[in-house]
Amino acid sequence: MNPQSELKLQMYRTMLRIRRFEEKLVELKARASIPGLLHLYIGEEATATGVCAALLPNDFITSTHRGHGHCIAKGGEISRMMAELFGRITGYCKGKGGSMHIANLELGILGANGIVGAGMPIAGGAGLSIKMRGTDQVVACFFGDGATNQGAFHESLNMAALWKLPVIYICENNQYAISVAQNRSTSIKDVYMRKDAYGIHGCMVDGNDVMAVYEAAQDAARRARNGEGPTLLECKTYRWRGHYEGEADRTYTYRTAEEIEGWKKGCPIERFRKKLLEEKAFVQEDFDRINLEVKQEIEEAIRFAEDSPFPEPEDALKGLYAA
Numbered sequence: 001m002n003p004q005s006e007l008k009l010q011m012y013r014t015m016l017r018i019r020r021f022e023e024k025l026v027e028l029k030a031r032a033s034i035p036g037l038l039h040l041y042i043g044e045e046a047t048a049t050g051v052c053a054a055l056l057p058n059d060f061i062t063s064t065h066r067g068h069g070h071c072i073a074k075g076g077e078i079s080r081m082m083a084e085l086f087g088r089i090t091g092y093c094k095g096k097g098g099s100m101h102i103a104n105l106e107l108g109i110l111g112a113n114g115i116v117g118a119g120m121p122i123a124g125g126a127g128l129s130i131k132m133r134g135t136d137q138v139v140a141c142f143f144g145d146g147a148t149n150q151g152a153f154h155e156s157l158n159m160a161a162l163w164k165l166p167v168i169y170i171c172e173n174n175q176y177a178i179s180v181a182q183n184r185s186t187s188i189k190d191v192y193m194r195k196d197a198y199g200i201h202g203c204m205v206d207g208n209d210v211m212a213v214y215e216a217a218q219d220a221a222r223r224a225r226n227g228e229g230p231t232l233l234e235c236k237t238y239r240w241r242g243h244y245e246g247e248a249d250r251t252y253t254y255r256t257a258e259e260i261e262g263w264k265k266g267c268p269i270e271r272f273r274k275k276l277l278e279e280k281a282f283v284q285e286d287f288d289r290i291n292l293e294v295k296q297e298i299e300e301a302i303r304f305a306e307d308s309p310f311p312e313p314e315d316a317l318k319g320l321y322a323a
């Protein structure tokens, strides 16, 4: 298989792994098998997948409260993520972090984050460290549309522009911040236009088109590695589930069933599968095989999590950092 086709199939698999992992979480949460809050990424898989496909293993990402997709796309193992959500010691943070705090420095994952906008200064710091160490790494910094009205967004973009830091700022514009539609909170429709305020590159793509996201992220990564500074990449997308798992009762107070169904019809994974079939790059059996393998991977991850021990009470304060 040529490398381009291999990459496409890999991207399909990554999107499906994110989708199936989270569909399983819906079920587990409804049965109260896992503690803590869950913000699901279902419907937005093409954004993390396209961006991370343009990164190298030693590049960094910063993530958000809706971070499972970023983690999987950057190389996170589903079994260790599942164990983390089950609160077991085999999880990425020894079961003490949970959904909103998964981090792994070996994979360049500088952390999911429960504080909206808090990944942006971290990405700036990582970008500055890359510059000072003189490597050609880049940082992909993911955040939502709501986060772009935080002071941290403006402060970070200003400094990254001034110091030409190798950071790709990715706004995952799913059009809502909890129940607040973007047009009720943000003075402009297209967030990427804020590039002009900082004199940096920026563009907007269909965040549900994985190839469009990939190509835009590749351009941004190339510029960053060449010392040309940051890019603001806006990906228009949509979350299918509530803001958090369990929101169901409130969903239809701020968006309609028709709106949600309309976006589901444009499912990023189905769209990509159909495109690959049309290109005659693959046959349906290729997708069937991947579906089966992903299903098995998720089942094994649950077994791994359930078979893993909980942390000991006397270890409660180990592995914690305070500044």
Ligand SMILES: Cc1ncc(C[n+]2csc(CCOP(=O)(O)OP(=O)(O)O)c2C)c(N)n1
Pocket (backbone or CB within 6 Å): 065, 066, 114, 115, 116, 117, 143, 144, 145, 146, 147, 148, 174, 176, 177, 178, 243
């Ligand atoms: C500093 C801060 N303010 C408020 C919150 C509560 N909060 C959690 S998620 C969220 C909305 C974030 O919206 P957006 O950035 O668009 O991300 P999305 O949830 O849509 O992915 C808010 C206000 C928080 N966690 N941190």
Ligand SMILES: [Mg+2]
Pocket (backbone or CB within 6 Å): 144, 145, 146, 172, 173, 174, 175, 176, 177, 178
């Ligand atoms: Mg949002």
